[in-house]
Amino acid sequence: MIRILYLITISLCFAACGNNAPKTLIAAAEAIQVDSIPGACPYLTKDNKGATVLSWVRTINDSTTAFCYATLTNGKTFSQPVVIPNSSNIELHAENLPKIIFKPSGEIIALWGTASPNAKNKYSGLVYYTQSFDGGKTWTNAKPLVNDPTGYDQRYYDVALLPNGEAGIVWLDNRKTTDKEGSALYFASTNGKNGFEGEKRISQSCCQCCRTDLFVDKQGGIHTVFRGIIQDSIRDMVHIVSTDGGKTFSEPKRINEDNWVIKGCPHTGPAMTENKDGIHFAWFTGGKNKGCFYTKTTDNGKTFAGADSISAFGSHPQLTSLPNGELIIVWDEMQFAKNKVVKRIGIQRRNAEGKTEARDYITAEDSNASYPVITPLNETSSVVAYAAYKDGKDYVTYQIVSTK
Numbered sequence: 001m002i003r004i005l006y007l008i009t010i011s012l013c014f015a016a017c018g019n020n021a022p023k024t025l026i027a028a029a030e031a032i033q034v035d036s037i038p039g040a041c042p043y044l045t046k047d048n049k050g051a052t053v054l055s056w057v058r059t060i061n062d063s064t065t066a067f068c069y070a071t072l073t074n075g076k077t078f079s080q081p082v083v084i085p086n087s088s089n090i091e092l093h094a095e096n097l098p099k100i101i102f103k104p105s106g107e108i109i110a111l112w113g114t115a116s117p118n119a120k121n122k123y124s125g126l127v128y129y130t131q132s133f134d135g136g137k138t139w140t141n142a143k144p145l146v147n148d149p150t151g152y153d154q155r156y157y158d159v160a161l162l163p164n165g166e167a168g169i170v171w172l173d174n175r176k177t178t179d180k181e182g183s184a185l186y187f188a189s190t191n192g193k194n195g196f197e198g199e200k201r202i203s204q205s206c207c208q209c210c211r212t213d214l215f216v217d218k219q220g221g222i223h224t225v226f227r228g229i230i231q232d233s234i235r236d237m238v239h240i241v242s243t244d245g246g247k248t249f250s251e252p253k254r255i256n257e258d259n260w261v262i263k264g265c266p267h268t269g270p271a272m273t274e275n276k277d278g279i280h281f282a283w284f285t286g287g288k289n290k291g292c293f294y295t296k297t298t299d300n301g302k303t304f305a306g307a308d309s310i311s312a313f314g315s316h317p318q319l320t321s322l323p324n325g326e327l328i329i330v331w332d333e334m335q336f337a338k339n340k341v342v343k344r345i346g347i348q349r350r351n352a353e354g355k356t357e358a359r360d361y362i363t364a365e366d367s368n369a370s371y372p373v374i375t376p377l378n379e380t381s382s383v384v385a386y387a388a389y390k391d392g393k394d395y396v397t398y399q400i401v402s403t404k
Helices: 002-016
Strands: 039-046 052-059 065-071 082-084 099-102 108-115 125-132 154-161 167-173 183-190 196-206 213-216 222-230 234-242 271-275 278-285 291-297 308-311 314-321 327-337 340-350 356-361 369-376 381-390 393-402
Touching: 039 099, 039 369, 039 381, 039 393, 052 099, 052 381, 052 393, 065 108, 099 154, 108 154, 125 154, 154 213, 167 196, 167 213, 167 222, 183 222, 196 234, 213 271, 222 271, 222 278, 234 278, 278 314, 278 327, 291 314, 291 327, 308 314, 308 327, 308 340, 314 369, 327 369, 327 381, 340 369, 340 381
Parallel strands: 271 314
Antiparallel strands: 039 052, 052 065, 065 082, 099 108, 108 125, 154 167, 167 183, 183 196, 196 222, 213 222, 222 234, 271 278, 278 291, 291 308, 314 327, 327 340, 340 356, 369 381, 381 393
C-alpha cells in the first residue's frame, strides 16, 4: 500500500512542474501564525452566535497534546486560545481531524481521535468527546463515542448541526455485517445534555482510512459522502441522504464513476457545501483522471453533473459557499522548489453555478503547507487555515482571502 501511494505521489510531483493555470481575482492577506507552540490539525467552524472559531492541536512533545480553540474577534485576529482539559492523548491525523461544534443551546462539544491498537487491527482508534455548558469555562470528563465492547475501531468522523438543534455525527466503525473488506458507516445524534445516543449503521462497505463528510441542507436533508468500496476493489466517492431526520438513508450512489482500483488507503476524503444551485462536492481520485475534482447535484443526489477538474496535482480538497453563492475551494498540491518537494495551498473561485472564475496559490513557491480548511467571513472573503512547516515543525497558520 505504501509503495502504491508513494508512486502516485511522485508522479503528481513531476506533473506539477508544467502547471500554468490562470491566476486572477484572488488576494490573500499576510499569513499569521496563530500560536507560538507547534501545532497541527486546524479546523474552522462557527459558534452559536455566528463568530468564526479556529481549533487546533498543540503538540507539547512527542507524546502529549492539548486541544485548543480561539474566536475571531475583529475580522482579522483570533483571541487567546482556550485549552480543553483532558485532551493530552490525541492521535494527530488531519483526516481524522479533532473538531469542535457549538449547539444553539450554548453547549460546546469537542471531539478527537486516539490510537487504540489491538490484535484485530493495529491501526484502530477510538473517538472521545467532552462537553461544556458554560461557554468553555468547565468541561465534562472525556468519554468514548461508543460503549459497545464489540466496537473497537471508530475513526474518520464528521459532525454537523441538525435542524432540531442537536449535533449529528457519522464515523467509520468496525461493526459491519459483511466479510468484505472495509468499514461500516454509523450515525448518531445528541440528546440534550446526554451526549451522543441512538447509534446505527447506515452504510457499508467504506474505505477504512478516508475522512467522511456530513452536511445538513437548508431543507433539513442530512447528507453524507464517503469513499465506498465497490465491487471489492473500486474506491470511489458515494453519497447518501436522509430526508426523515436521520431515521433512514438512501442507497449509496457514486458522485462520479472514477473507477479507481487500489488496494490501499488514499487518506483523502470529500467535502460538501450548498447554495441556491444545489449541493456541491470536491474530492480526490487516483483513477484514470487523477487529482481533485468538482461536481454538483440539483436533485438531492439522484443525478450528478459530471467531474470537472480542480487540480490535476492536488489532494485534500475543502470547499465552502459564500453568502452570494460563489464557491471557494482550497487544496494542497505537491511541487518541486529549490530541489526539494514541497506542498502549496491552492485556491479556486467558482460562480454559483460551479463554473471556474479564478485560480491561484496563497502560499509561496518554496513554502511547505498542507491540509487547508476554509470558512466564509462575508460576501467576498474567507478564512483559510493550514499546517505550515517551519524549522522542522508544523505551526497552525491562517490567511484572510479576498475573492472580489
